[in-house]
Amino acid sequence: MSEPTPTEAAQFARYPSLSGRTVFVTGGSSGIGADIVLAFVRQGCKVGFTGRNADAAARLVAAAGAGGVAPLFIQSDAADVEALRAAIAQTAAQFGDISVLVNNVANDERHALENVTPDDFDWRIAVNLRPHFFAAQAVVPGMRRLGGGAIVNLGSTSWKIKGKGYPVYATCKSATVGLTRSLARELGPDSIRVNTLTPGWIMTEKQLALWVDAAGEQAMRDNHCLPGRILGSDVACMALFLAADDSRMVTAQDFVVDAGWT
Numbered sequence: 001m002s003e004p005t006p007t008e009a010a011q012f013a014r015y016p017s018l019s020g021r022t023v024f025v026t027g028g029s030s031g032i033g034a035d036i037v038l039a040f041v042r043q044g045c046k047v048g049f050t051g052r053n054a055d056a057a058a059r060l061v062a063a064a065g066a067g068g069v070a071p072l073f074i075q076s077d078a079a080d081v082e083a084l085r086a087a088i089a090q091t092a093a094q095f096g097d098i099s100v101l102v103n104n105v106a107n108d109e110r111h112a113l114e115n116v117t118p119d120d121f122d123w124r125i126a127v128n129l130r131p132h133f134f135a136a137q138a139v140v141p142g143m144r145r146l147g148g149g150a151i152v153n154l155g156s157t158s159w160k161i162k163g164k165g166y167p168v169y170a171t172c173k174s175a176t177v178g179l180t181r182s183l184a185r186e187l188g189p190d191s192i193r194v195n196t197l198t199p200g201w202i203m204t205e206k207q208l209a210l211w212v213d214a215a216g217e218q219a220m221r222d223n224h225c226l227p228g229r230i231l232g233s234d235v236a237c238m239a240l241f242l243a244a245d246d247s248r249m250v251t252a253q254d255f256v257v258d259a260g261w262t
Contacts (some may be wrong), residue, residue: 012237016081017045017245022095024088024139026050026131027078027105028071029057031156031204035232036102036239037071038064047071048091048098050084050105078105079126081134098143102235103132104154106173110165121168128172129179137181140192148191149245153180155198155254159260160179161223164207177254184252193251195242200258203229225260 028037029051035194040047041064049071051057057073066099072094078082081128093099107127111120132153143149156173157163163170177196184194196220201220221228235257242255256262 008217008230013240013245015043015240016245018100018240018243020099021045021243022091022098023047023100023102023243024049024091024135025102025104026084026135027062028102029053029073032199032202032232032235033104033204034060035101035236036104038101038144038235039240040243041065041071042069042091044068044122048074048087048095050074050076050078050087052077059069060086074151078107078131079123081130083100084131085138091230092123092142099143099262100209101135101139101149101151102226102239102243103135103152105131105174106156106169108158108166108169111168112165113165113167116168118141122169125172128169129175132176132179136179138188139141139225140187143187143192144190149193150247151180151183151187151192151194152239152242153194153196155196157198157200157256157262158257160198163172180254193242193247195247196254197242198240198254198256198258199235199259200230200236202232220223220259220261223261224258228259230257230259237245 023040023045025037026032027033028049028055037047037049046069054075061070061073073090075088076087135153153176155176159170159174180194180196238255238257
């Protein structure tokens with residue numbers, strides 16, 4: 001989680017239309033997902049989220065519970081569609097039909113083209129793209145009962161900047177834009193909006209520990225138009241806008257939060 005300072009938090013927008021709504025976030029136990037969970041709780045939402053890291057989720061639930069309704073954590077593997085469906089059903093049973101879905105779960109583990117086997121390829125698709133589709137499928141009936149809803153699919157600038165070292169991941173993230181646009185047309189008549197939210201290089205604990213080195217720091221200095229580094233809370237702020245009624249006529253679009261890199 002990237003915490004805004006008290007001064008920054010006081011200046012961030014509040015969206016009255018989000019208060020009391022049920023939100024479901026995949027991959028919300030750490031990183032960008034945790035910031036998204038926390039941001040929705042602070043808006044007065046009832047939030048269910050999945051993830052594998054139970055310890056990190058417990059810390060998030062404790063932190064978020066102090067500022068609103070404690071979120072519901074359901075531990076599950078992103079590649080397990082039945083577990084995902086069960087988690088969505090459990091969240092709806094506890095909090096009511098889901099109004100907002102944030103498809104955040106992903107794994108950007110590096111992999112060389114020549115080392116990818118068919119099973120490995122299928123697993124990466126199962127983690128980075130398949131959950132988005134089946135989570136959307138699962139929440140649509142409830143959104144129709146509510147008279148509308150919002151789906152936010154997390155993308156990545158990895159394919160836009162022609163990043164190397166993760167070809168299957170980049171393929172999945174580019175496909176997310178196509179999924180968004182097709183679902184926006186499919187679900188628009190039901191007043192369900194679907195948008196892509198594309199983060200740049202976000203300074204999560206994982207990225208700092210595994211991938212950010214001197215060369216990466218130089219790349220950010222060379223390519224960011226803005227000073228500073230991008231935090232998960234910056235992405236969460238955009239997710240709130242796309243979920244709120246303030247963006248009621250916004251759908252099928254891709255919103256990039258990358259300090260101007262792409």
